[in-house]
Structures are given as structure tokens and as C-alpha cells.
Amino acid sequence: MSSNAAAVSPDTAQNPEPHKPQSLYQKKRHTSDIVLRIVIYTATAITVAALIGIIGYILWNGIPHITWSFLSSPYSETRASMKGILPMIINTLYIVVITLLISAPIGISAAIYLTQYAKQGKLVRAIRFTTEVLSGIPSIIFGLFGYTVFCILFRLQTSIIAGCLTMAICVLPTIIRTTEEALLAVPGSYKEGALALGAGKFRVIMGIVLPCAMPGVLTAVILAMGRIVGESAALLFTSGLSYNMPSGFFSQIMSSGRTLTLHLYQTAREAASPDALNVAFATASVLLIFIFILNRLASLLSKVLKKG
Template identity: 50%
Template sequence: MEKPVINSLTKKRRRVSDIVLKVLIFTSAAIVVALTLGMIIYIVVKGMEGLSWNFLSTPAFSYPYENYGVLGNIVNTLYLVVITLLVATPIGVGAAIYLTEYAKQGRLTRIIEFTTETLAGIPSIIYGLFGSVFFYNIFKVNYSILTGALTLSIMVLPTIIRTTQEAIKTVPLGYREGSIGLGAPKWHMIRTVVLPSCIDGILTSVILSIGRIVGESAALIFTAGIAADFNFDSIADIFTKVMNQGGSLTVQLYQYAQRGGSEMKYAFSTALVLLITVLIINICAKLVAYRIRKKRSV
């Protein structure tokens, strides 16, 4: 006996399980949106209290002591971002190219890939501990922005390597064959066809890394230190700064929060500055990606 087939277009059968599932999904989405928005609004409201031009344009704890500001920390954070990316991006992209294009696919590459993935899961404070000891033995200074940046470079390398590797793997075989078929040497093919095609992936990894660098604090307390000064008396200072202590925004936030009391509001102001900094850096990175893509598609 055949079951009757329902031919109606309007009388849709509603199942209870469908409705329940739909409600659950909408609830989860609502919770996520509410939490994110709530947190941002909370930080903005609390942060506005202590935020002023004075807060942005003076370094913290400069003489006389009751000065509250984040100028030095903003600059330190930018230093950390730039140096870390300058070190980590070429090494990460290079390693990704080696692993996907040159290394013989086998047990060794699988071990390297497994190791990089494990590296990505290590708590950052362990990187900090390692970096402070390892780079102290090289530079013989306890704390410096360079030490911090190099430690962060090790930390973001797995992200850059893995994301770039995935991007390289998505480059169509046709592009490779086309290039090789014209008699192009392998490195020429990689440079002219593979890398331009995965520039988006590389930029994504850079944006993710920026997020990690700006948000990092545990690894930096051990390595870059907590200094919040802003001393640029000569052009040479721009470079020597690298070998000096320099606390990032997150480290400064930690300090304000730890003192608590009337200084608590400055912790929130610092948090607000952090949020805005991340936002600006991400927008810049997206703009760069957009311009590169536009230039490529002609």
C-alpha cells in the first residue's frame, strides 16, 4: 500500500522538532550578540570616564606622579606589532612555502605540521618564560621591546605558517601546470603565480597575528617589561628604544587594574584605547587587502 503524497503547496506540515531547533539556534545567536554588544557598551561607558586628550597624550606615572596616560604604551604596542610582523611574516611565509612546495610529503612534514599546531596551543606565559631566559642570554638585557617582539614572533609563527599553508593549498593546479608548462622554473612559478593567488590568506594570517600581539600580556610582562615612558629627544632614540623596556597597553591595563580604587577607571579607558587600536589596525589591513585585490583583478 502506498502512502498518500501531499501535493499541497500551502499547507506545510510543521514539525515540533523543527520549531524547537529554530528557537534554540536563534537563542544561541542572541546570546552571542548580546554578550559582545554588552561588553563593548560596558567598556565604552566605563572607559569614557577617564578618557581625555590628556590621557592619550601623556605617558603613565610621569613626573609629577599623579599623571595618568597611555601615550608611552600606545607607542610601545605599535613597536611590538611592527617588529613582530617584520620578523614573523617572512619566516612564517617562507616556512609555509617550504612545507607545501619543497618538502617531501611524508613523516617529517607531518611531524613539523603537528609540532606547529602544538606550538599554537601552548599558553602564552610559557613563551614569555622561555623568551625572557633565551633572549636574555643573547642580548644580556633583562627587558626590552626587541625581546618582547621576538618572543611574540615565535608565538604567532604557527598561525602564519598554518594559514599561509592552507592558502597555498587552494591555488588551482591549473595555474601551476600553466606556469610549469611554459618552462617556468619552480621558484618563478611560486613567485608569480602561487604567492599572488594566496595574498588574501597571508593577509588574514597577519590580521590574526595582530590580534594576538595587541591582546597579549602574559608573555610580555616577562620580556618587554612594564615601562611606560615616552622619551624621544633625538632621532637616535627611535632606534635605541627597541633595546629599552616598554610595557604594552595590556600590561598597563593590568597595572591600573591591580592598583584598583580610583585608578580602576583608567584600566577601562586603556581597554577602550585597546579596542579602538585593534579596530583601526584591522581596518587598515582590510584596506590594504582590498587595494591589492583590486590591483590584481585590474
């Protein structure tokens, strides 16, 4: 024991450094970090709780009233046994598909032109500023414009096709801006390498740039689709509130027809009886489920495209 103790001299022993007191600045920074973390966690908890509470409340009151008869039968205001939403589902699909067929090619083509062909100058800045302004305009103003131009000036009356044309204008800014961001995110080396190998500009865009940006383009289309499904104010002026069962494609798009959101608005507005309120909750639940499925499919498709 004595020999081992003697072998360790005081000079070679490593003594821990004395604890240095924190400066006032370090204490303030530590306190501010704790306060900021508490604020962030509290805000996150409130947001998540509010979201779960709203969705849970709607589903809790709506899912028990969703039956096969509710999904597959027509609607009647006078007959209690006919409170189905099949016409509204068909009208919603009509408006979503036709609107995307109009707006998606125009929006994607405009984004390709702005990022790949147009010279970055005053014109491009003006177009981008215009799209940003249009994306912030309330949808009811689009509805008033669509009613004045398409329903009255073009004599389309209140019809699904008038609603589709109005919604195409509504979602164009979203498609253009989101597609632009996706195209600009593609590394420039891809394009430069293909051009150096002798490929034409159009072939480079269609064969390299656009496929690489496809997940972002798909996101733009999905965002537009969600806007169309959830829109009510613009369609209230243009597509109308008819709940008649569609008799044919061309006859239906030229006639009035309410979507699921308009049906929800109308039934909730006239919810003088518990049955009407149950129909409103069930319709809202169908909308939430539809949007959830849509987002999941978009997410899966985006992952597949990224892997490809």
C-alpha cells in the same frame, strides 16, 4: 449558464488530491528542525548580546575619559595630572612592527616550503603537528621560555627586544598555518599552466601562487598582529612594566617598556581609586578602537587585493 455547465464534464474537472496525513517520522523531523532552529537562534542571540554588552560597557566607561592629553602625554604614578598613555602606545607599535619583521618572513617562507617544495611525508606531517601544538600552548609558557632564554641566557634583560623575540615565536604557528591554507587554496591549474609555458618554479610561486594567496597571507599577518596587540602574559615576563618616555629607538628597544595591554593590567590591578579605574577603562577603549580600525583596514585591503 446551463450550456457552460454542461461543457465541463466531471471527467475533465481537476479535483484536488485528498490531504495525506504526515507520517510519525515526518512529524519528528519537523519538530527536531524547529527545536534546532530555536537553539541556534538562542545561542546566536546570547553570543551577540554578550559581545555587544561587553564592548558597550567598556566604551561607555572609557570613551568619556579619552582626551588629547590622555593620548599624547606621559604617565606618572605619583602625579595625578600625568596619566597619559603615549609611552605605552609607542612601545606597543615597537613590539608589533619588530615582531612582524621577524616572524612574517620566516612564517611565510616556511609555509611556501611546506606547500610548494617539501615532499608530503613524515617530516612535513611532524612540522605541521608541531605548529598545531605550539598554537595551543598558553602564552605564559612562551613568556617563561623567553625570560629564561632571551632575558637570562642571552643577557637581554627585560627589554622590548626580548619581548619581540618571544612574541615572534608565539605568532609563528598562526602565520604558518594560515598562510599554508591560503597557498593550498590556489587552484593547481594556475601553477600547471605557468609551468607548461616554461616558467621556472620560483617565478611561478612569486608571480602567480603568492599573489593569488595574498589575501590569505594578509589575514595571517593581521591575526598575528591582533595576537601581539592583545598579549600580556608573555610580555609580562620579557618586556617589563617600565612606563618611561622613549628617548631613542635603539636605546628604547634595549630597555624595559610596557605595552597598552600591560598598562591596562597594571592599572586595573592597582585600581584603588576611581581615577585609576577610569585610566584602565580608557586604555581598554583605545585598545578596542585600535583593533577595530586594524580589522577594517585589513578587510578593505583584502578586498582591493582580490579585485586586483
